[in-house]
Amino acid sequence: MRSVLVPLLAMLVIQAAGALSNLALPVMAPEAAPAFGLDASQIGLYTGIMYIGGSLSTLVSGGFVTRWGPIRVSQASLLLSAAGLLLIPPGIALLLPLSAFLIGLGYGPMTPASSHILARKSPPGSMSLIFSIKQTGVPAGFALAGSLIPVVVLAYGWQAGAFVSAAICIALAAVLQPIRAAYDDDRGAWRPFSISSVTGPLRLVVSHRPLRRMAIGSFAFASMQVGITAFLVTYLAESVGLGLVAAGTALSTAQAAAIVGRVGWGALADRTGAPRLLLALLAFGMSASTVAAALITTAWPFVAILAVCATLGATVIGWNGVALAETARQAPPGRVGEATGGVLCITFSGVIVGPPLLSLLVALTGDYVTGFLLLAAATAAVGIMFLTPEEPTPVPSLKESD
DSSP: OHHHHHHHHHHHHHHHHHHHHHHHHHHHHHHHGGGGTOOGGGHHHHHHHHHHHHHHHHHHHHHHHHHHOHHHHHHHHHHHHHHHHTTSTTOOGGGHHHHHHHHHHHHTTHHHHHHHHHHHHSOGGGHHHHHHHHHTHHHHHHHHHHHHHHHHHHHHOHHHHHHHHHHHHHHHHHHTGGGHHHHSTTOOOOOOOOHHHHHHHHHHHHHSHHHHHHHHHHHHHHHHHHHHHHHHHHIIIIIIOOOHHHHHHHHHHHHHHHHHHHHHHHHHHHHHSOHHHHHHHHHHHHHHHHHHHHTOOTTSOHHHHHHHHHHHHHHHTTOHHHHHHHHHHHSOTTOHHHHHHHHHHHHHHHHHHHHHHHHHHHHHHSSSHHHHHHHHHHHHHHHHHHHSOOOOOOOOOHHHHO
């Protein structure tokens, strides 16, 4: 177990830095949007572009991880994210799409890189727990964004929020260098680029019924997760009337609950042996808590708002570890990485659709309620899907995916 502690800590912190980069501009949006001549609700378009980059880089990252090693790929990912963040402070709206795309390119390879190293270093009996702990890096990064960035913005201006986030990514990339030799020790094999190497993971997911079900579920869950996360601060500040620090505190509360949820749900899935049932219950929990969030008003006590946000965090942001473990369980033998890459690509596609759709609905209706209720309906439908019996499915051969 001791041999996995260093790479686990490294991958957790990398995941946290990536999550911080993703949420930096959404958290700053109420203060930064006027400088770009934009409305804060349009941040969903930025998030959608970000995950276009993430979806593309996830599909092609496997060859780079094999060739250069997971630590080097993670360093490159952090520097790409930093480059995207440094395009925000000039306040030029035309740079925002490139900023989002670069941050997305950096975020995409982080999970495949971490899966590569942790699959090699984890004891077989503890792999689910270790992967769940690693996944807590995402809500930890979101919590850091919700607690740190508003304070920096109010003290030094919104540009400082972007500079601080970029500095964290650059510093972490440098800190990783001393451990590269130890954990990139299997690097060197290069697989030539081909169209089939990019489309193979997607063909596997589409042709394999249990994986296809996981992809559909993760598409809806990701739309919900990133949509709610990206809009929560703006929604609470603009529609409910909370101050920026109070809204950031609510976001941090959601992320803290997500950290507990990710580990707790993973342990519960292992103990009960019923991950699909748990995913169904999580889907219904997402739906109910999102409806509750849509009902928040200024008359609510702040502690009640925090309670709703904690429930959101535990469900809307807490599902990932269970879903990744179930994806690995459903994958054909020897094809876990390929299956994970294909499902993650579709997961990111949900993010590409969800936040821009929320932005559009806010523009059309003038409020966030319609978008929140639509997401709640989608996740409830996924819960029903996970409750339906799973039919036997033929296992695609390696030859069929070539």
